[in-house]
Amino acid sequence: MPFKIVPRDSASDEGSGETVARPRYVKWFQLGAGTLRAVLRERRLEDRLPSGEDWYVCPLCLDSMFTVEELDTGELTVEHVPPRSLGGHAMVLTCRRCNNYAGSRWDAQAYRRRQFHEYLTGQSGRAETVTLDIGGVITRAELHLTGTSGFLIAETPKINNPANLAASAAHLDARAAAR
Numbered sequence: 001m002p003f004k005i006v007p008r009d010s011a012s013d014e015g016s017g018e019t020v021a022r023p024r025y026v027k028w029f030q031l032g033a034g035t036l037r038a039v040l041r042e043r044r045l046e047d048r049l050p051s052g053e054d055w056y057v058c059p060l061c062l063d064s065m066f067t068v069e070e071l072d073t074g075e076l077t078v079e080h081v082p083p084r085s086l087g088g089h090a091m092v093l094t095c096r097r098c099n100n101y102a103g104s105r106w107d108a109q110a111y112r113r114r115q116f117h118e119y120l121t122g123q124s125g126r127a128e129t130v131t132l133d134i135g136g137v138i139t140r141a142e143l144h145l146t147g148t149s150g151f152l153i154a155e156t157p158k159i160n161n162p163a164n165l166a167a168s169a170a171h172l173d174a175r176a177a178a179r
């Protein structure tokens with residue numbers, strides 16, 4: 001049977017090709033489908049499931065039901081926990097929509113957080129871009145670490161409105177003069 005597992009990026013799962021990974025995902029599907037059936041049976045709701053097939057429900061939204069064939073269409077997807085970009089592993093099957101949502105929100109936030117942590121602990125050499133609020137004037141700046149405990153914040157002309165740079169400089173000058 002031809003099949004296609006569609007993870008968020010194209011790298012193969014934990015070094016194994018899709019042909020190796022699929023039986024594992026089918027096992028997860030069967031586990032989820034069996035649990036769903038058992039829960040519904042316990043509540044005498046089993047007849048709500050279309051008969052003759054196993055059904056898997058997305059555990060995040062409880063909104064979408066899938067047959068095992070939908071592993072092949074990309075509608076039932078493999079979610080990595082923590083995100084794959086942080087070295088996470090395939091953990092659970094979710095619907096494509098939840099997987100995309102997790103990718104764009106939670107994963108991106110977690111990745112950004114780690115990047116910033118690496119930066120602050122000196123594991124990454126590049127400057128971080130930060131947002132400054134000086135007297136209510138918002139500008140973008142680069143944060144450079146200097147030595148082990150100091151840092152330098154430099155507003156970047158290229159990515160700021162010149163009027164905002166002038167206004168924030170004037171605000172800092174006024175603060176310094178008031179001392």
Ligand SMILES: [Zn+2]
Pocket residue numbers: 058059060061062063064094095096097098099
């Ligand atoms: Zn979902």
